Amino acid sequence: MITGTPKPIEEILQMLEPYDNIVLAGCFGCVTVCRVGGEKEVEVLASTLRLAREASGKKITIKEVCLERQCDPEYIETMRPYVEDYQAVLSIACGAGIQFLAEKFTTTPLLPGINTGFLGVTERQGEWAERCQGCGDCVLHLTGGICPVTRCAKSLFHGPCGGSAKGICEVDKSVPCGWQLIIDRLKALNQMDNYCKLKPYKGWNSSRDGGPRRIVREDMI
Amino acid sequence: MIMGCLEGNCHFVNGNFRARARVQRVHNILEKINIGAGRIRMFNLSAGEGAKFAAYANEFVDQIQELGPSPINVARKKEAKNVPTGEITA
Ligand code: SF4
Ligand code: SF4
Numbered sequence: 001m002i003t004g005t006p007k008p009i010e011e012i013l014q015m016l017e018p019y020d021n022i023v024l025a026g027c028f029g030c031v032t033v034c035r036v037g038g039e040k041e042v043e044v045l046a047s048t049l050r051l052a053r054e055a056s057g058k059k060i061t062i063k064e065v066c067l068e069r070q071c072d073p074e075y076i077e078t079m080r081p082y083v084e085d086y087q088a089v090l091s092i093a094c095g096a097g098i099q100f101l102a103e104k105f106t107t108t109p110l111l112p113g114i115n116t117g118f119l120g121v122t123e124r125q126g127e128w129a130e131r132c133q134g135c136g137d138c139v140l141h142l143t144g145g146i147c148p149v150t151r152c153a154k155s156l157f158h159g160p161c162g163g164s165a166k167g168i169c170e171v172d173k174s175v176p177c178g179w180q181l182i183i184d185r186l187k188a189l190n191q192m193d194n195y196c197k198l199k200p201y202k203g204w205n206s207s208r209d210g211g212p213r214r215i216v217r218e219d220m221i
Numbered sequence: 222m223i224m225g226c227l228e229g230n231c232h233f234v235n236g237n238f239r240a241r242a243r244v245q246r247v248h249n250i251l252e253k254i255n256i257g258a259g260r261i262r263m264f265n266l267s268a269g270e271g272a273k274f275a276a277y278a279n280e281f282v283d284q285i286q287e288l289g290p291s292p293i294n295v296a297r298k299k300e301a302k303n304v305p306t307g308e309i310t311a
Contacts, residue, residue, distance in 0.1 A: 008253075009250065009253045009254060010253060013254075048250050048254060051254055051256055051293060052254035052255070052256075054293050054296050054297070055254065055255060055256055055291075055292035055293050055295075055296055056255075056296075057296050057299065057300075
């Protein structure tokens with residue numbers, strides 16, 4: 001899922017300063033699962049903003065909504081009948097969802113209520129960790145199911161750097177060395193030969209380095 | 222005022238610790254939006270401690286009274302005063 005963290009309330013209040021009539025839009029997708037932008041978070045944030053604004057003597061009207069997904073046009077369209085009645089939309093979906101709203105509602109300012117984080121997993125309730133950077137050319141079959149792009153702090157591709165010590169990464173004592181994890185796992189799977197199958201270099205043109213990416217499925221158009 | 226069972230005695234193992242963390246979150250929000258963090262507080266006690274409950278309730282009432290009216294009420298009263306009543310005062 002795509003993860004995120006709430007923006008500090010002071011920052012949101014500052015963004016909302018010019019407005020007194022807004023839509024607060026959540027998303028039932030990823031941000032609901034990582035508890036940053038679902039229906040409940042919409043309710044809590046709306047109440048917080050109303051309290052803060054009323055206490056400062058500048059009341060705000062907030063329409064609370066939660067879309068099935070903000071990254072799909074059919075759900076966004078459900079907002080169209082009323083969005084023009086409001087001065088701005090504060091969205092607590094991921095950056096993709098917020099941008100898609102902005103693209104669809106061209107005359108309404110869109111404001112981000114969260115800081116979008118990474119593609120990750122729920123390690124335990126309340127704790128999420130990064131697992132994939134969407135490099136566009138997956139090598140998990142060669143690396144024991146452990147991503148060198150993400151789990152190695154330097155995204156190295158052919159083994160650990162000199163900073164790996166006793167299985168710990170030099171960037172932070174709480175971070176396991178990604179390459180130690182990969183080698184341990186390959187050994188356990190009896191697949192160390194996979195290590196030699198890694199390409200001499202990784203092409204990053206399928207990643208962000210090739211500019212904004214697009215997937216076109218002719219069979220689905 | 223939020224009452225939880227004694228720490229270590231929760232029927233749901235860590236429910237009261239989780240509740241405390243959530244109360245702390247609300248506490249932080251109230252502080253950041255200048256409503257006053259002291260307007261929420263969690264106490265832990267067992268179901269048999271009636272006298273303690275009364276003491277905690279009194280303690281919290283004192284705390285709230287000391288804080289004075291909430292900024293929301295102050296703003297609402299101010300707004301009510303500014304609403305024209307239609308009366309002719311001249
Ligand atoms: S808008 Fe973002 S958070 Fe919501 S479902 Fe789509 S990708 Fe996930
Ligand atoms: S190799 Fe690329 S696609 Fe595969 S998990 Fe890592 S970043 Fe994601």
